[in-house]
Amino acid sequence: MTADPGPAGNPLAGRRIGATSKTGRKAFKGMAPKAYRIRVMEPGEAQRLLSIERRAEATLIALGKTELLDAPKPEIFEFVTFLIEHEVFVAEEKHSGEAIGFVAARDLGELYWISELSVDPDHQRRGIGRSLLSAVLERARWFQHRAVGLTTYADIPVGAPFYRLSGFAAVSDADSPPWLRQRKQAETPREAPRKREA
Ligand SMILES: CC(C)(COP(=O)(O)OP(=O)(O)OC[C@H]1O[C@@H](n2cnc3c(N)ncnc32)[C@H](O)[C@@H]1OP(=O)(O)O)[C@@H](O)C(=O)NCCC(=O)NCCS
Secondary structure (H helix, E strand, O other), X not given: OEEOOOOOXXXXXXXXXXXXXXXXXXXXXXXXXXXXXXXXXXXXXXXXXXXXXXXXXXXXXXXXXHHXXXXXXXXXHHHHHHHHOOEEEEEEEOOOOOXXXXXXXXXXXXXXXXXXXXXXXXXXXXXXXXXXXXXXXXXXXXXXXXXXXXXXXXXXXXXHHHHHOOOOEOOOHHHOOHHHHHHHHXXXXXXXOOOEEO
């Protein structure tokens, strides 16, 4: 699925979005629901984010994706490598200061690609998933990407219907350039070839 991030405007021109920069804490001010904030990932958070990802998988399993029960789980070193390859925006609970959700996305030139979005089950259905998507769309606007893309499940509410709420639309194979078809194939589990949309 892809979304047009909208007209460009780049308050971060020439700056790096980094964990130590004040901009990383202030850039997404006001985007999250009241008791939360969105910020960039900070050092030392990998283990916490991995546990959020594992806990969030329960939502997918409860919605019928039982094949995930047998899917290999990434080890921490694989997950750290994954994080290094991405920009990671975190939803933090204000009163505890703890990360409770995150989105990992990467710059693919014209496209800004979302590889992972997870919210801890204890904090779901409070608008945090949508806030994290807003942060990604905002980041894509700043850096003038033409579109934001991802693959997801077509047949469960936290898949395509959830992303449609934030303006994403499905792109058919026929309308996809070859590189997008390849990315979709790479992210589609073999046992569910028609269950994902790009
Ligand atoms: C997808 C996910 C990130 C959504 O996070 P969230 O913080 O609960 O999302 P929001 O509160 O912003 O939900 C926005 C809307 O999406 C829909 N939605 C979200 N979760 C839903 C669920 N479990 N069942 C039905 N609809 C759901 C609802 O329309 C919801 O609005 P509402 O609560 O006002 O009805 C979270 O469910 C998750 O981590 N899931 C496991 C990993 C995953 O599915 N990743 C993305 C798909 S590959």
